[in-house]
Amino acid sequence: MLRDLLGLVINLDLLDRYGWRFLDGVVVTAQLVTISFILGGVLGLLLGLARLSENLALRWFSGAYIYFFRGSPLLAQLFLLYYGLGSLRGFWTDVGLWWFFREAWYCALLAFTLNTAAYQAEIFRGGIQAVPRGQREAAAALGMHNAIIFAKVVFPQAMIVALRPLGNELILMVKASAIASLVTIYDLMGVTKLAFSRSYNFELYLWAAVLYLIIVECIRRLWAVLERRLTRHLKMGESQPVQAGWLSRMTKSALKPNA
Amino acid sequence: MYKTLLAAGICILGMTSLASAQMKKEIVIASEGAYPPFNFMDSNNKLQGFDIDIANALCEKMQVKCTIVAQDWDGIIPALLAKKFDAIVASMTITDERKQQVEFTDRYYRTPLSLAVPKDSPIKDTSVASLKGKTVGAQSSTTQSIYAEDTYGKGGADAKLYPTQDEANADLANGRLDAAVADKFVLVEWLKNSGKDCCKLLGDIEGTMSEAGIAIRKEDKELKAALNKAIKDIVADGTYKKIQDKYFAFDIY
Amino acid sequence: MQDILSLLSFSDGGWGTALAAGTLVTLSLALTTLPVGLFLGLGVALMARSNSPRLRAIATVFTTIFRGLPELLTLLIVYYGGQILIQRLMAAMGFEAQIQINAFLAGVIAFGLVLAAFSSEVWVGALNTIARGQYEAASALGLTKWLSFRLVVFPQLMRAALPGLSNNWLTLLKDTSLISTISLVDIMRQTNLAVGATKQPMVFYLTACFLYLILSAGSGFAFAFLERRANRGHVRG
Numbered sequence: 001m002l003r004d005l006l007g008l009v010i011n012l013d014l015l016d017r018y019g020w021r022f023l024d025g026v027v028v029t030a031q032l033v034t035i036s037f038i039l040g041g042v043l044g045l046l047l048g049l050a051r052l053s054e055n056l057a058l059r060w061f062s063g064a065y066i067y068f069f070r071g072s073p074l075l076a077q078l079f080l081l082y083y084g085l086g087s088l089r090g091f092w093t094d095v096g097l098w099w100f101f102r103e104a105w106y107c108a109l110l111a112f113t114l115n116t117a118a119y120q121a122e123i124f125r126g127g128i129q130a131v132p133r134g135q136r137e138a139a140a141a142l143g144m145h146n147a148i149i150f151a152k153v154v155f156p157q158a159m160i161v162a163l164r165p166l167g168n169e170l171i172l173m174v175k176a177s178a179i180a181s182l183v184t185i186y187d188l189m190g191v192t193k194l195a196f197s198r199s200y201n202f203e204l205y206l207w208a209a210v211l212y213l214i215i216v217e218c219i220r221r222l223w224a225v226l227e228r229r230l231t232r233h234l235k236m237g238e239s240q241p242v243q244a245g246w247l248s249r250m251t252k253s254a255l256k257p258n259a
Numbered sequence: 260m261y262k263t264l265l266a267a268g269i270c271i272l273g274m275t276s277l278a279s280a281q282m283k284k285e286i287v288i289a290s291e292g293a294y295p296p297f298n299f300m301d302s303n304n305k306l307q308g309f310d311i312d313i314a315n316a317l318c319e320k321m322q323v324k325c326t327i328v329a330q331d332w333d334g335i336i337p338a339l340l341a342k343k344f345d346a347i348v349a350s351m352t353i354t355d356e357r358k359q360q361v362e363f364t365d366r367y368y369r370t371p372l373s374l375a376v377p378k379d380s381p382i383k384d385t386s387v388a389s390l391k392g393k394t395v396g397a398q399s400s401t402t403q404s405i406y407a408e409d410t411y412g413k414g415g416a417d418a419k420l421y422p423t424q425d426e427a428n429a430d431l432a433n434g435r436l437d438a439a440v441a442d443k444f445v446l447v448e449w450l451k452n453s454g455k456d457c458c459k460l461l462g463d464i465e466g467t468m469s470e471a472g473i474a475i476r477k478e479d480k481e482l483k484a485a486l487n488k489a490i491k492d493i494v495a496d497g498t499y500k501k502i503q504d505k506y507f508a509f510d511i512y
Numbered sequence: 513m514q515d516i517l518s519l520l521s522f523s524d525g526g527w528g529t530a531l532a533a534g535t536l537v538t539l540s541l542a543l544t545t546l547p548v549g550l551f552l553g554l555g556v557a558l559m560a561r562s563n564s565p566r567l568r569a570i571a572t573v574f575t576t577i578f579r580g581l582p583e584l585l586t587l588l589i590v591y592y593g594g595q596i597l598i599q600r601l602m603a604a605m606g607f608e609a610q611i612q613i614n615a616f617l618a619g620v621i622a623f624g625l626v627l628a629a630f631s632s633e634v635w636v637g638a639l640n641t642i643a644r645g646q647y648e649a650a651s652a653l654g655l656t657k658w659l660s661f662r663l664v665v666f667p668q669l670m671r672a673a674l675p676g677l678s679n680n681w682l683t684l685l686k687d688t689s690l691i692s693t694i695s696l697v698d699i700m701r702q703t704n705l706a707v708g709a710t711k712q713p714m715v716f717y718l719t720a721c722f723l724y725l726i727l728s729a730g731s732g733f734a735f736a737f738l739e740r741r742a743n744r745g746h747v748r749g
Contacts, residue, residue, distance in 0.1 A: 068725065071682075071724060071725040072686065073689035073690075076700060076721050079704075079713070080717035080718060084714040085714075087432075087713050089433055102434065171580070175581065175582040178582035189584060196333075197404075198356070200337060200360050205589050209577075212582055213577065213580045213581065217580070293708055299708070299709075304697060334694060337592050422693070423708070425707075453711050
């Protein structure tokens with residue numbers, strides 16, 4: 001009965017042949033994006049801090065890093081890592097890292113991590129800079145250590161500003177992950193191409209489109225819930241300005257679901 | 260009137276190339292450009308290779324003007340069906356699966372599938388059992404990719420598929436693959452050149468002798484007849500042998 | 513080192529000329545897409561702000577789809593699906609003609625749709641910065657609708673939109689590299705060909721990255737100039 005209904009919109013024969021593979025593809029895409037987004041977040045935070053540090057060399061390095069990874073296409077970076085670094089087998093064997101560069105999966109993870117780190121670094125930098133100086137000074141006046149000030153005062157406030165752009169970056173990563181299919185990974189796009197190359201049925205591309213839209217929509221909803229939770233302490237103050245300037249505008253817009 | 264205007268509008272948008280439905284004076288042929296020695300790009304970005312020479316010889320015989328364009332392999336059949344070009348001369352193996360979509364001419368060469376492995380490889384032969392637990396690479400959307408997936412893959416090998424043969428070769432040389440499966444002559448050519456330091460030919464895969472033909476759309480019967488006649492003609496008058504000798508030291512027809 | 517330089521040289525056997533040609537293709541694809549995407553995006557933005565719920569719904573669906581789909585998928589759908597669609601349309605209207613969507617045009621359409629979806633958000637934000645009073649004052653001065661848009665609204669709109677649009681442009685520039693997968697010979701495709709022929713992936717992929725960096729830096733200067741120009745009537749503070 002359900003099958004009959006399903007048969008009205010999609011080709012059941014195709015579904016039997018490729019349905020499970022598509023689900024596998026969704027799982028691979030989800031893993032690829034989740035892992036590289038989290039690792040990229042850690043690296044990105046470090047780079048963002050380096051960008052704001054007083055050490056000239058650190059500032060310069062993180063600036064160059066961010067410029068390189070934001071200024072060139074992820075596709076070129078992926079090929080550079082996979083085929084470029086992958087061609088130096090002797091070297092990697094000597095340093096004991098060949099097991100890593102041998103696998104397309106690790107190469108893709110590394111490329112995506114390095115790439116998203118550059119974008120997340122800029123997001124974190126913006127968030128940290130948006131925290132008013134007075135907050136830091138007040139915390140210092142209370143006798144807090146620098147590390148504690150950052151962890152307890154600056155970072156939570158920076159995250160509120162960073163949350164929305166981070167959500168956008170996560171969605172961009174989901175979309176960008178489709179190019180992993182070009183280096184033999186069977187993510188959602190890879191599975192789609194494989195199935196298409198054997199059946200030549202264009203419908204498969206539409207399945208992929210719908211699945212990607214579902215993933216993106218899920219992330220958007222999840223993020224809205226997350227934002228509401230993380231900013232619930234600001235809700236009381238919504239009628240009057242919490243803080244002057246654009247920070248309060250940002251947080252207010254963050255409070256609106258699906259804004 | 261409305262329809263005409265609409266059609267004219269689409270044309271003005273630059274999407275057009277109107278052509279008559281009959282046997283044309285001009286045909287567009289597609290090849291790939293990453294499958295040496297059959298088709299590849301030189302540094303001037305020109306298509307070269309056995310397929311290209313054959314295509315040009317056929318056009319000369321048929322006395323039609325030919326344009327040869329490069330098309331990525333994954334999309335080559337969909338693009339033919341979408342009338343982006345009229346024929347594919349790109350070492351395409353004639354298979355039943357493809358015959359459901361397109362029409363093939365008679366063969367213009369024959370090849371078995373072969374397996375290439377690194378020189379120090381422990382793999383002894385091309386049997387499914389020997390490849391168990393190994394990583395086998397092939398170009399996607401090809402007969403060898405289906406073989407890698409359905410035969411080696413079902414026997415416990417990990418099949419990795421690449422957009423081009425060049426990339427699969429690169430990964431065999433890099434050591435990411437334990438074996439690469441492809442048309443024999445392609446592997447032979449690669450092992451003569453950039454692959455000679457790393458890898459060797461393990462041998463042919465039994466029962467995989469297959470024929471390469473020119474793919475055209477099912478409705479283009481006239482073109483098929485003309486191409487078949489031209490293939491016969493170039494084989495008969497020695498043009499074929501001349502082209503073959505340029506690339507191979509043995510008979511591939 | 514010598515070898516690498518000769519690989520990248522413009523002489524015979526070097527890939528310099530080929531890479532330069534690829535760069536031109538990348539640039540012309542991005543520059544052709546830019547006005548298409550920006551105008552479409554402005555249209556979508558106006559729809560999103562309109563009073564008609566239907567128009568607003570269309571704008572939402574449009575942006576949701578094209579912001580949510582991977583660019584690679586959008587490109588393939590336009591390239592293969594667009595062709596099938598047009599073929600069917602023409603057949604339904606009784607035409608025998610063959611219409612081609614070549615890779616370049618598919619790129620302009622696909623990237624144009626993506627750019628429209630992303631830039632529409634920038635346009636909406638910029639339109640929101642223009643106070644109602646501006647329109648009213650313009651009409652009080654007796655300006656026609658078109659003149660008030662051109663002389664009053666547009667200059668202010670550009671000032672607010674330029675930073676966002678410059679981001680959109682940089683994304684577009686990098687996204688065009690995906691066109692290499694449907695065999696338009698841009699920087700990326702040319703690089704793949706060079707790698708296939710020379711077996712020097714490090715050299716050529718790095719070169720490709722730097723070519724894109726140069727293009728980004730160049731457009732950075734152009735946008736800085738445009739922003740200065742757009743801001744010239746604006747007093748800070």
